[in-house]
Amino acid sequence: MERIFEHFKYLIFSIVLILTFNTTIGAEKLSPELWRTEYHILKTRESNYLSNLHSMEWKPFHGSLALGFEHQNVLVRVSYLGETNMWEQNALYLENPVAYVDSITVFQWEGGKLIGMQDGDIHPKRKSIFSQHPYPLFSLNVNSIKQNKEFFILYNSLSNLFISPEIYDEETILSEVFGVRDLFFIYFGIILIVFILNAVLFGLTRNSSFLYYMLYVFTSFLYQLSFTGYAKIFLWPNAGKWNDQSMVFFGSIALVSVALFSIRFLVLQKRIPVVYQWIRILIYLILTNAVFSLFIRSIWNDPIVHILGIITSLTLFGSGIYLLLKKLEIARFYVLAWTILLISILCFNFYALGILSDSIIFRHAIQLGTMAEMLLFQFAIVDRLMKPKEESIVKVERESKQNSRNQRIASLNQEDLIYQINHILSEEKLFCDEDLNVNRLSTILGIRSDQTSALLNEKLGVSFTQLLSKYRIEEACKILKEDPSKNILTVAFAVGFNTKSAFYESFQKIVGKTPTEYKKSLNS
Secondary structure: OHHHHHHHHHHHHHHHHHHHHHOOOOOOOOOHHHEEEEEEEOOOOOOOHHHOHHHOOOEEEOOOEEEEEOOEEEEEEEEEOOOOOOOOOOOEEEEOOOOOOOEEEEEEEEOOEEEEEEEOOOOOOOOOOOOOOOOOEEEEOHHHHHHHOEEEEEEEEOOEEEEOOEEEEHHHHHHHHHHHHHHHHHHHHHHHHHHHHHHHHHHHHOOHHHHHHHHHHHHHHHHHHHHHOHHHHHOOOOOHHHHHHHHHHHHHHHHHHHHHHHHHHHOHHHHOHHHHHHHHHHHHHHHHHHHHHHHOOOOOHHHHHHHHHHHHHHHHHHHHHHHHHOOOOOHHHHHHHHHHHHHHHHHHHHHHOOOOOOOHHHHOHHHHHHHHHHHHHHHHHHHHHHOOOOOOOOOOOOOOHHHHOOOOHHHOOHHHHHHHHHHHHHHOOHHHOOOOOHHHHHHHHOOOHHHHHHHHHHHOOOOHHHHHHHHHHHHHHHHHHHOOOOOHHHHHHHOOOOOHHHHHHHHHHHHOOOHHHHHHHHHO
């Protein structure tokens, strides 16, 4: 395991170097001081807006414009302020650098009429103009701009509307397209590596934390495919409405997955039961909204999952801080992961509101933040496995801890130690923590692990593993007697087992029946 951890650190270092190099490469847009952008929110009665363009009330904006969660049509006028007589531009391109706008229509003057071009979520995948570029992209009519020095863009979105028209020439558009491609190639490649790494670690350790984390990584992968626009390109190029709904659905499932992972990783059911119950309620609400979004496309689906996501994230973040203050060292990487993710979310929103200047880092802050979060969560899991001597949830008073570590079993207060062991396991129910092992129990008792093993063999006639299994199976039987309808796998995890096979094997050995047979006997 130590070798795996060392290799993992080298992997993280390599990824950071690659990202540092990649994020220094960004497309240089055409001079923004030569282009003026103004917007007008269309009212329901303005059905003939194209014939009243110059009588509208236009409001200027610079960079990007985030109008929040509203279903509205927004018309943008882009005007060129320079001289076009000596213009050397042969081609111009317009990009809106987010993929989740329902529809964008660009209008240009041709032969005295406004001719429209469309792109966006609800439209089929582009068959030309960099067809594998995830963002809405248009080839502008240069002659029209030379003659009229303006064009118009109609934005429409059912929920979150982000407006950021950016103009490129032939050289800078190549830099933008390939820069975005390279960034997301690295991004999704890292997610794939993390998923494979967790699959390997789960196979080696059978620790369920890796399994829950794999679920989170996989669902985040699907969500980010939808969020970045690559799902539309490679998975459902002609299913426009589903492309819009998939963001809400996969985002919800990813949120539920990280909540389940956090419950398992922090053992919230035992450490903070009130928070555990609260998170369960949030999970049910998120899943309800996710299922609802599959059948009814509503303006409320997106804001609801955002609100629930904020509440869930802050709850999990606060739980991590609370446990870290309680000296639970394994929470340090967990808290750091949430800190970086929340900072990245703030950076993206500040960029969207125009507070932060446009850069490849701020524009893709969500992706960079989630990637850092995933890597730090990975550190947290490995760190947890590498620290069997972490501080316990409960502290049992003990005498002469430093001296007792250096004594052999003959010089120990054996009766007192057996009492402490029974107290820890029966009263405090520390056996429900899947990470409990002989090293950790020995640390609590203030003796060496070999002394603990010898003490159990001498006084109780069992090994530590046998004693632990006995307490866990007894607790499982108690839970099943109180509620025979309870799911067997849920019971197994609740009493400290991290795999179904280990639970079944121990149950059969101690009770003489499988858990399923035991449940049937209770019902009969």
